[in-house]
Amino acid sequence: MKEMKVLLVDDEEEFVKTLAERIEMRDLKSDVALNGESALEIMDEALPDVMVLDLKMPGIDGLEVIRRTKKAYPGVQIIMLTGHGSKKDEQEARRLGVFEYLKKPVDLEKLMGTITAAYKSKLYTMSA
Numbered sequence: 180m181k182e183m184k185v186l187l188v189d190d191e192e193e194f195v196k197t198l199a200e201r202i203e204m205r206d207l208k209s210d211v212a213l214n215g216e217s218a219l220e221i222m223d224e225a226l227p228d229v230m231v232l233d234l235k236m237p238g239i240d241g242l243e244v245i246r247r248t249k250k251a252y253p254g255v256q257i258i259m260l261t262g263h264g265s266k267k268d269e270q271e272a273r274r275l276g277v278f279e280y281l282k283k284p285v286d287l288e289k290l291m292g293t294i295t296a297a298y299k300s301k302l303y304t305m306s307a
Contacts, residue, residue, distance in 0.1 A: 183298045185209040186227035188218040188244065189260070190236040198231070201287055207294075215239030219247060226252060229278075229297045231290070234261035234268055242268070245275040254305065256297035260285060 185202060187209050189195040199209045210225060212218035214236050221227075230248065234241040241259060248255050259272045262283035269280045278297040281290065 183207055183229065183294075184225065184227045185294060186212065186218060186221060186230045188212045188215065188230060188236075188241075189233040190214055191233070198290075202291070202294075205291060215241070215244040218244055222248065222252060222255070227255060228301055229256045229258065229294050231258045231260050231294065232277075234259060234272070235263045242271055242275065245272060245277060249276050254301060256301045258290075258293055258297055260290070 185207055187195050187199055187202070189198075190213055192213055195211050195213065199211050202209045210221050210227065212221050216238055218230070218232070219239070232241045232244055241261070245257055245259075248257060256278040257276070259277045259280045260283060261268070264272075264280070264282065272280050278300060279293050281293065
């Protein structure tokens with residue numbers, strides 16, 4: 180099985196760097212983007228399997244990143260992770276095709292399990 184690539188997108192730099200360190204302690208590779216524009220650029224260069232995406236960011240917000248990602252790279256599994264989302268935001272994210280919608284603060288084990296499930300779902304979809 181190929182190594183899973185995770186893209187972490189959040190404008191809270193300390194949070195996303197800490198998350199990247201914790202993910203790497205579990206032997207997973209991750210890239211970090213601090214805004215939607217950077218996330219889309221990284222995707223063009225190093226397509227991730229799973230993206231953990233914040234909702235509220237300056238510039239391109241999380242919902243627009245989902246729209247563009249699903250159009251260009253429908254196989255990328257997206258986990259929305261937000262501290263500021265509304266029910267309406269969650270419904271829109273799910274309509275756009277997110278794998279899961281989680282609220283901050285999230286338990287790291289729960290997030291890791293969700294990332295693994297998203298990756299397995301991607302592999303299953305690719306082999307079907």
